[in-house]
Amino acid sequence: MDLTRELPLDQIMRGDSIELMRMLPPASVHCVFADPPYNLQLRGELRRPDDSLVDAVDEDWDRFADFAAYDEFTRAWLTECRRVLRKDGTLWVIGAYHNIFRIGAILQDLGFWILNDVIWRKSNPMPNFRGRRFTNAHETLIWAARGRDSRYKFNYQAMKALNDDLQMRSDWLLPLCTGAERIRNAHGLKLHPTQKPEALLHRVLLASTAPDDIVLDPFAGTGTTAAVARRLSRRYIAIERHPAYVEAALGRVRRVRPAPLDGASNTPTRREAARIPFGNLVEQGIVPPGTTVTDRQRRVAATVAADGTLVCGPLRGSIHKLGSEVQNAPSCNGWTFWHVERDGALVSLDTLRASMRTASD
Amino acid sequence: MDLTRELPLDQIMRGDSIELMRMLPPASVHCVFADPPYNLQLRGELRRPDDSLVDAVDEDWDRFADFAAYDEFTRAWLTECRRVLRKDGTLWVIGAYHNIFRIGAILQDLGFWILNDVIWRKSNPMPNFRGRRFTNAHETLIWAARGRDSRYKFNYQAMKALNDDLQMRSDWLLPLCTGAERIRNAHGLKLHPTQKPEALLHRVLLASTAPDDIVLDPFAGTGTTAAVARRLSRRYIAIERHPAYVEAALGRVRRVRPAPLDGASNTPTRREAARIPFGNLVEQGIVPPGTTVTDRQRRVAATVAADGTLVCGPLRGSIHKLGSEVQNAPSCNGWTFWHVERDGALVSLDTLRASMRTASD
DNA sequence: CCAAAACATGAATCGCAGG
DNA sequence: TCCTGCGATTCATGTTTTG
Structure with a gap:
């Protein structure tokens, strides 16, 4: 398939996110949802964004080099997302305090215009076992338009309806992805360490896209974005480098049935009437x-x-x-x-x- | 007073924050709480549905030429904070999506070690009047140690007690500063556009300082940090540039009586229906x-x-x-x-x- | 004097289509 | 691209006025 001429709609592509995005035509997608890797300093060992191991040199220059490498990676994929995004399109990124500040600063530098930061409050977070910090009970999403003058889409009335007819706030209370929704391997172990709940993507896509809009997920993992996009009758372009995740995502998406037209719809804004x-x-x-x-x-x-x-x-x-x-x-x-x-x-x-x-x- | 030899304890100093911090000796304070300008970048006026005008922040101190100028300012004051902070000290910064990502990235670059990002969920935020975004219902605090190896203070049990014997989470529900707590001028108008609630500082100081610890506030405003520090029997060093704010803060602090140290003064957490x-x-x-x-x-x-x-x-x-x-x-x-x-x-x-x-x- | 209603306000990056 | 005119849009809380 020649990606420069034909969009790979409703596909999960295996490969490097930046390389594949470079092949897509500019201004071609309505929305991006990105859940980028942030394995900076989570373990005793340090890993680069490409998952390679960093020699454990605990010196200042090394820490700097590590942030710099992450920034470079971030700038690269955000640049491609911005190129591929339509003028009036919006971008969502999710992260935690390890990486979200760097991402936010870089996307501002690239010309994105932040619309909201949204807090996913976890109703059932993992406690802090050592009692040395506050329970890390949330993650942060940034919602940004391609530029300051974008006439972006926001389904205000749908969000209001979803919240008992009160304006939807910037803090969302949702449970973690557990139980039957969590994808597991043959041994019953979770396949992906940070699988996002479908309810989160439901709200994201309902807020900022229309049926048949094209949603790009450059770090698709086990395909949560693709699955919810399909159920809500949106089109998706998913990219994932890890073969096991791609395989799981393909099977998952195949099992999703799009909701009937009424079900995928939402309350129109008054202006659309x-x-x-x-x-x-x-x-x-x-x-x-x-x-x-x-x-x-x-x-x-x-x-x-x-x-x-x-x-x-x-x-x-x-x-x-x-x-x-x-x-x-x-x-x-x-x-x-x-x-x-x-x-x-x-x-x-x-x-x-x-x-x-x-x-x- | 020779600041290089003697700490200006329990004082509110009028002057430039960076210049005055430069005069303080290194490694001299236990905690910093900073509420820097947000660089809001508003344009035009905003009206409510009833056509009344929203009283927006338009003070000189919140205007910066561009992101680069704001970053330079941020790097300068954070550098001084880090110099003045003791090895095991911690820093709090509060901001919103306009500025908090830049601040977070810069403080990571300077060597601060983020412990938590904490979400102040406002129980009574201003709505989004035009229905173009989610209600901006929170602000973000970053809590960071001076360095990765800091043996910082965290009053785990006090926080747990404050939260009905459950671990304190990273999202805090607190009302805005209104009513009698809000400092007003002779015309009954708010003196400072962004006065923070004392309950927020109460929780911050109770979590991360001990009695008699020294707390530095480089952007003191009307003295919320100083007032709460005094009530909780902490020492403070406050810096504020605006004469009217300094005057208000001086009078405010004078009226505060330190509370007995039996912990009876805990502000209760709000239980949500x-x-x-x-x-x-x-x-x-x-x-x-x-x-x-x-x-x-x-x-x-x-x-x-x-x-x-x-x-x-x-x-x-x-x-x-x-x-x-x-x-x-x-x-x-x-x-x-x-x-x-x-x-x-x-x-x-x-x-x-x-x-x-x-x-x- | 009390209850009810009206009013005031908070860190705000707050239009859009058609000609 | 600019200009014109339609017409969409608010929640929680505290204070003041009215009946």
Whole structure:
């Protein structure tokens, strides 16, 4: 397959992440989710990002060299991600205190624009056995747009719905990946040391992508991103170097059935709903010309003209313009500001529009 | 006073942080708490949905030319902190996604050894008014030892006691500094835009210092660190450049009486009610997207969408809203109304939620 | 005087489509 | 690419005003 001409959609490619990304065309994916290696100083031994062992020289220059090597690796894969990302695309990276600060600084240097840092609070973290620190009970995700001016996608209403109709916060409480979801080898041992829970990817993809969007995971591991993307009817491009992980991921993805269309959908943002000019309500007699509209407190009143403008003394304009003028406010959503009387009660224009929308479905 | 020979204990010094720290002798303080400028990079004004203006941080001290200038500043003050810190001392820095990644990377480069990153979860954050991002509901603290081999202080038992005899986690839920604690000027306006709550410093100092230890705050503001240090019978060295802040801090510290050292002054932790949105059951695969839910008599059916809403023909909404709509009832408890099939029998969502609760206990 | 409602505010990197 | 105009958007908490 010629990757420079055809995207390897819904595939899990085995190989080096940076090399393979270099073969992809620029501005081709909507979203990147990356869970990069961070095996810097976790064990007694030091490992480089490519998993090779560092001679145990415990001197200052060695520590510096080690950070420098990690930074170089980070800069390389983030550069490729940015090249491959569409102008309005976003990138997610997950990490912990060993590596996330370096990643965050480098992605800022590369021109990414951070939108949020998100805290995955683990409901069941591993305790700190030696009692020398706080229980390390979270990991950090960075969500960033390709650039400061990106018109990135954020499914605000879907996130709000997911959280009982309150704005979704930057701290997410989710359990670790355990039980049946955890992929194990023939001996019953976990195959991957840091397999991420599918619930985490569910929220990530639902927040920042639409169905059929293309999601790239350069460090795919056992294929959590690919599996969730498939279930939510997103396309994926997954890269993983370790053959055993690739094999597990292939089997895993094959077992996933995409949710039916309704299931993969989410609440559309208001802006995505069909636009209905106020004039339509006038034309269709829902708010006939000559109707009096007022604010909620009935402090100001205006008359509906046949062309859908409002008239109030010498003032005339759209529902928004007149709303802002009578309030002396810089702007106004006329749909929610103005009301008409129905059965003795005041009903907002927005309510009338909503009933018109469901009637036309 | 000759700072090179005598420590300015329990004083709030007015002046440039880096210059004054340079005059202090090396290895002289036990702990540093630093709340540096965040380099917020705001542009334009922001209005709430009610058109009121958000009072944003626009002080001179938070403006930097670019990332390079901010990094240089950061490297300079962190270098002095490290020089002044005792071998076994620790440093705390607080920041947000605008600056914390740069700070974390630089302090690693300087040889600090990160012990934890700690998340201050705000119980009452400002919402995201435009609905373009997740509510930015937390700030990040980095806790680091002077070096990898530091035998740093951690009051494990005190932290455990503060947390109902469970290990203290790396995520702390605390309210913002408001009400009587917030220092105001003669006009009743907040004096400092970013005054930190005393409860935060209480936990920081109780975790990582002993009575009579010396705590340095290079960006003291209105003296929160100094006030809490005094109440907990720690010594402090505070540096602040702005005369009005220094004046406020001096008066504030004077009013503090050291508490008896019996530990009775522990601030209690906030216990959270276990709120489980229906969306959690969807994310975690307990009720996967696409599942069909029905009422007990199977008279109406709906499909579960990925964001936790239910879809039924043209209707879409939360489990409660859709439940009331299909019944034509004013309200409905969706948890008990809707059921899914499990082993051929109908089980209410409420039952599934209950099993989820016990699993997480 | 009390209860209820209205108001105020917090480290904020806070539009978008169409012409 | 710039310009214009539509019209989307808030939670927890403390304080003040109103009935």
